[in-house]
Amino acid sequence: MLKLMYSSEKTNSFRPMPWHWSIEKFPAYRGAGARYTVFQPVAGGYVPKFEGDEPSIDGYRCPNVCVDNQPNKLVKTQKGTTLLVPCSQEQDEKLMLITLRGGFRGGYSRVEVIGGEILSERSGNIHCCPTAHMVVRLTNPKGYVFAETGRRCSTGLVEIFSWDGYQTMPTEEFEVWRETVLVS
Helix, strand or coil, rough: CEEEEEEECCCCCCCCCEEEEEEECCCEEEECCCCEEEEEEEECCCCCCCECCCCCCCCCCCCCCCCCCECCCEEEECCCEEEEEECCCCHHHEEEEEEEEEEEEEEEEEEEEEEEEEEEEEEEEEEEEEEEEEEEEEEECCCCEEHHHHHHHHCCCCCCEEEEEEEEEHHHHHHHHHHCCCCC
């Protein structure tokens, strides 16, 4: 399964294009920041099966979480390309395509994965608003990605992207929450 996750609004200065499905040029999941574009190519004949709201290319109306229920996994081709392919339910990987949106002059002081790995990441900054697009594979069912904002947030804000969904909380609450979520 694949989850497309889009972080919450922190400024109206710049909205990146979130991860979304596109068949233009070739089928792939695509996103775009200020000065970069990203894509995750898929195997021929791959068609996503979205549950609920579909992602849009419009940062105004894009839901925070979209789910592609089709079992899939990432494979490396002979040319070295990482390709998303359909697979059986037993081989299914928990993959997340995350779009991070920082606040005005308030970039991320840290972005970490617990119980998984970042397979690719592209980031940039325009109008003092940092953005990033990431492809993450969770290797633990309780795994998650957290991104902590730096300046401009008096107490700091932590965004948590997990298989259970998306949530935000102040840094102090996150540290307590983190101790209760055991990732072995």
